[in-house]
Amino acid sequence: MDRLNSVLDDVLSKVRGVLVKDPAVIAAYEADQVAGQAAYDRALRKGRVMRLRKAGVPLMDSAFKVLEDRGVGGFADWEITSVARRFGLGPRRILVLTGDLGRGKTTAAACVAFPRMERGRPGVVYVRERVLAKWLGSYRHDREWDAAIRCATLIVDELGTAVSPQDQERARMALLEIVDDRMNNDRKTVLIGNLARADFDARFDRRMIDRLRDIGVFHEDLGASRRRDGGDE
Ligand SMILES: Nc1ncnc2c1ncn2[C@@H]1O[C@H](COP(=O)(O)OP(=O)(O)O)[C@@H](O)[C@H]1O
Ligand SMILES: [Mg+2]
Numbered sequence: 155m156d157r158l159n160s161v162l163d164d165v166l167s168k169v170r171g172v173l174v175k176d177p178a179v180i181a182a183y184e185a186d187q188v189a190g191q192a193a194y195d196r197a198l199r200k201g202r203v204m205r206l207r208k209a210g211v212p213l214m215d216s217a218f219k220v221l222e223d224r225g226v227g228g229f230a231d232w233e234i235t236s237v238a239r240r241f242g243l244g245p246r247r248i249l250v251l252t253g254d255l256g257r258g259k260t261t262a263a264a265c266v267a268f269p270r271m272e273r274g275r276p277g278v279v280y281v282r283e284r285v286l287a288k289w290l291g292s293y294r295h296d297r298e299w300d301a302a303i304r305c306a307t308l309i310v311d312e313l314g315t316a317v318s319p320q321d322q323e324r325a326r327m328a329l330l331e332i333v334d335d336r337m338n339n340d341r342k343t344v345l346i347g348n349l350a351r352a353d354f355d356a357r358f359d360r361r362m363i364d365r366l367r368d369i370g371v372f373h374e375d376l377g378a379s380r381r382r383d384g385g386d387e
Contacts, residue, residue, distance in 0.1 A: 199225055202271045211264050211280045211309065226265040237373045238262035242269055242342070246371050248333065250345045250354065252313075253375030260311065263344040267307035273340055279305040282312045283325050283347075290328040303335045306342070313347025314357060322357070330359050350374065 203222045220228040229235050234251060235258055241249045251259040271277035279302045289295035302308055316325040336343055351374055355363055366372060
């Protein structure tokens with residue numbers, strides 16, 4: 155296919171050379187192509203931002219603007235952001251992001267979802283863990299649960315905030331079940347919490363920990379590596 159394309163390119167450029175000799179005309183044509191592509195890319199990003207907003211991903215307006223203007227590359231290269239960008243392109247399926255408030259966890263999750271919006275319908279589902287737990291096994295929430303299974307990127311935020319032991323147990327079950335249900339196809343899940351690796355391991359099922367080891371990435375933001383003085387801020 156590549157070879158065919160290069161042969162076609164060759165022929166086309168020869169034909170163009172015969173038909174249009176004026177370099178200014180050729181330059182104008184090419185500039186048009188570039189501008190057209192830029193407009194197309196921007197419209198695509200705008201559509202994705204709309205869908206992120208509709209899904210309720212809680213970013214600030216300024217962050218949505220970054221995505222619309224420049225995509226995920228528009229954010230500064232914080233470690234957590236870079237981890238998320240790489241994860242979005244790679245083969246692993248579960249990303250766990252932990253760290254304090256304001257560390258860029260939710261933004262990083264949005265960076266995973268953003269380039270993947272057209273791969274599932276819906277492209278992204280954002281849900282807090284304690285809400286996901288309520289959806290589990292409740293026919294009233296069949297549609298939400300179904301969307302959470304089918305979407306290209308599922309973001310489960312505020313891991314570990316369920317308080318009562320029953321709620322914690324439900325949250326644990328919901329998480330395990332949803333991760334299992336999402337095993338096939340090109341689906342990625344981002345789990346976000348403010349808990350250390352040891353707490354995570356204590357809280358979750360052995361099977362979940364195994365899954366994570368096999369197909370996951372665990373990123374714990376301990377704060378030392380992230381600089382607030384650099385980049386685009
Ligand atoms: N890579 C980045 N570059 C610049 N600003 C960022 C980046 N990641 C996050 N931010 C900003 O930092 C703030 C906190 O980000 P957020 O994702 O909400 O953190 P968390 O979910 O960990 O509380 C927000 O204002 C967000 O826009
Ligand atoms: Mg957050």
